Amino acid sequence: MILSEEQLQGLLDKSLAELPDGTEWSVVLEGSIAEGFGNPSSDIDFLLIGRDEHDLPTMPSLLFVDGRRVEIRTRSVRQIAEQFGVLDAGAKRPGRLSEDLLNRCQRLLHSHPLRGHALIETVKGMLPVERFRTIAADWWAHHARHSLRHAMALLCLGEGDEAADWARAGLVQAVKSWAAGRGETYLEPKWLSLQLDRADRPEIRDRYWELEAGAPVAGDAEAARAYLSACLAFAADLGITGVPWRPERLTVERAARVTTWQTGPQVHVVRGMREVFALGDRAGTVWRSLVLGRPLPQVLAAAEDTGVAEPGPLLAAFLRYGLIRLAWKGGGTITPSLPLAAPPGPLTPPPTTARPVLSLRGAAVSGPDAIDLVPLPAERFAAAGMAVVWSNVVAENALEDLRGALQRGQWKVAELAARRAVHAALRGLFSAHGINPLPADSDLVRRMGLLPEDARPLRARAEQLLRRTIDSPRTGDAVRTELHAVVDLVRQSAGADAFPSSFDSADTWRATLELGYDWLRIGAYLDAQLPIEEARDLLASSGTQPHPAV
Template sequence: MLMTDPMLAELWQKARAALGAQFEQRAPSAVFLEGSIAEGFGNERSDVDFVAIVDSGLEPATMPYILFIDGRRVEVRLLSPARLRRELAQVRAALGKGRRAVARLSWNLLERCQRFIGALPIDNPALIETLQAALGREALCEAVALWFEDFARQTGRYAVAMFALGEPDYARAWIRTAAFHAAKSHVARLGECYMSPKWLSLQLERAAVDAGRVGRLWGLLHAPREHGAESGFLAAGVALIREFGVNGVSLMADNVLIGPGKDTTTWQIGERVHVLRGSDVFALDDEAAEAWRAITFDTPCTAIASRGDAQAASRQRALIADFSRLGLVSLRWKGSGEIHARQQATSTPVSRAPLISIDGARLAGGRASGAQLLPMPAGRFAEAGLEMIWANIGLENAREDAQGALQRGQWKVLEYALQRMMQTACMVTLGAHGVTPQSTMEEATLDAIRLLPLDAALIDGIRELEQCSIGSARDAQRYVALADELAQRLRDLGGDPRFPASFDTASGWRGTIHAAYDWINLGAHLHARFPQTAHGGRGTAEEARDLLASSST
């Protein structure tokens, strides 16, 4: 038994006892602690993450059992040694093929391997060390560094594309993401390869990264929004990601080319131009149709959007940016193919009022019919509901992170958590209005401001929190209170002012499961696309069902 903290050792014994039925037929071969506490970053509100290695001939689900013991949220995950060997081998094989192969690894797989390599053994350390040797910490850190390096490069290029298309706020959001992940790549090369983004500030400290460089990073992340200063801001971001060792991003807008969207076709019916994206149909007005016809694929976006006078060119850029967000066109980097920055083919609200609630569709008022046809097909309805539920859970998770960081005085962790509270709260409201696929975290607040009727005070508060810099307990308490207030206002706009406190108590988690249960079953029945995590990982219907089953204990 290697666990030196008696509180954690006692939690494991209680967790094992609570899951006695699960372990009767498959006794653990080894047990370890993973996650933020094992990595030395956790606080009083952090989950306690145990993993039991079980070898029963069957591969257990990756979703954890959720328990609440002695005031702590405890997760117990089961993994087979065969799965661990297979996934560690996948990472090693990708490393052998080079950067692009590593970049194609899923976040979920790479993070699982990283958490295992960084684990703290509890029982049978010899087996754990034998399994870890299939990859090793040095190779794992190299894989994590390459993964974040590629992501920083792609998001940096996407920021340049947004700037070239006249979308400075989107460019600012993405260059911040690029700099943040370039720093994650840098610390991974220094041995700090824990993948969770929220602990970057502590990783920078522990890796003793140059203080000047760290200061420039925080300066970029907290810089106020200033009209007319976007070009200098973007240049500073590109320079910073290069300092962190990420190349392949330049301010040359001619590098950004327009390519075809996936599964898109153009159809003119009478005088109206329609663009089909899979099973979705977009009808273009005269101005949009003219901009659409002007697109020549594999041409720099600056050449396409520079025709006519300044006002017409500006409008063309805005329309092309919209086409990109809708997935009707793709953005490419000259000589390097499509830019991959987690962006998705999203949509606009399908109604002026909230359409979707935790309890299903909202009935439109003023209609005599007892059965109302929704203005979206079944699959998109299920996806929007799942996205809204997932965003609510994300908001509760961010609130939990914020409370833990507030108690421990981890101000940079708190800043990150408050930004996520705003982003996920906006995603709740967008989902309630039928927007699916959801915006990325980087674009969630911008899309909410662009697409929803938010008042000026709410917009100002969101922007203040997204660039807040906390230096004292007084600052922290004020910003936490502001985040709670704004998150509540956004939930009110979505029509569901209350959601269970998912991470506080067993009853709160049961309430969350109850809220999600029917949506998950409908999504699984329709083979719907399940929500994406903040980092790009995506769950499956099977995992979601496993989560429901595992949480019944």
């Protein structure tokens, strides 16, 4: 060790002097210095072991003693026994073992006793070191296997640079597994060079460093393939099983709680019933080509048959976002992860800035390859989409009422119909920008500051229409002309310019029902509030009118 026994005892005395009196501790030095690594910048890590049954805090106390940083951690004998028990019981499923649990157990087992040697010996005897070596080696082997399989999949998908990075990660994990089986169980990879030196197998050490230094240059697909092949071969030589070059054993599977919904041609993918991804044209085409449960090479070939050039990166993005998952035939889901790094899990991109957020056709997308995260929770997205459709139905109905009232000279009826049409159009505009729940109709104009700058000029025209009176055919025609102009502008701004004239004919009403049904299906799935109670009947009738004979 880089510190003598006398120096360690002196640091311990000064550290304990800063802690409350009254507890008799057994003490070990753990961490890199206890392992025989370390340098002048390394922490002094003391673990204090108490005989009581209380839960002692996990968080360390940080002290500064004689110019060195000292971490004080505490554990009761009961807590240590529980840690070892959980580790031993979970060893058959290494992928589920907590990295922190493994690290805590390793540091104690390889610690240097300073005080209370008898208790420390008893505590360490709860889990034999040889048993821990096997557990640690299996844990690293599990991660190596998954990293290398993931690298294989990425290479098939044309993501050579990322594949090389994961191959490099698998390389580290494979050699750490090999070293752990020989007693070098310290988890932190930064001391790997010293661990390999102590393992006294120069041929293994040299081959590892040769591969570690030989990672390919970015953009060289052939070099990435050669590099992965070399890493797979070395991992197999180190005893890592289940990593042959067999892409056909990779299968594309359904991810839990991921569903697909379309509104017209627009594809939406809902993740976990909370997040909505909107797919661009090319991304949607590749998504619709998926036949889950098939080997990855077949899935890739089917995507290529759609006419989309180089669909691999899109499939890789679906995988990154957790919209699909990969499995190894006979080996379960592939879950790559990097120890001592961010926990594994689906990537969540920043929400799209496309505006308006949605239209009749679905969520806005930024381009043909887009896999855009909609900046609304899934339930609000569905509610806003249904509101866009229904507000336009109401606007159409109000315009029809206005026409009929003007024909009969019913001026007050016409005024109310015009105001209703303005409010309905504005509700559609607000909904298209993701505002849900909506302001009250009487407050819509005043809240137009919530909308983007380019939508705000409509405020003056809407305010003027809401104040207009109708007392003659001349004023009625003027209001009707201005109202149609404002409704058209709102629909253009909200992406509803193609809305059918719902009440003109049976065909336009059927087109309206089809639009509404697409959104109602999503809303019902997400348990969003339906715009009107009658919408439940539209759902029950699968998007058709409930009464006519089929």
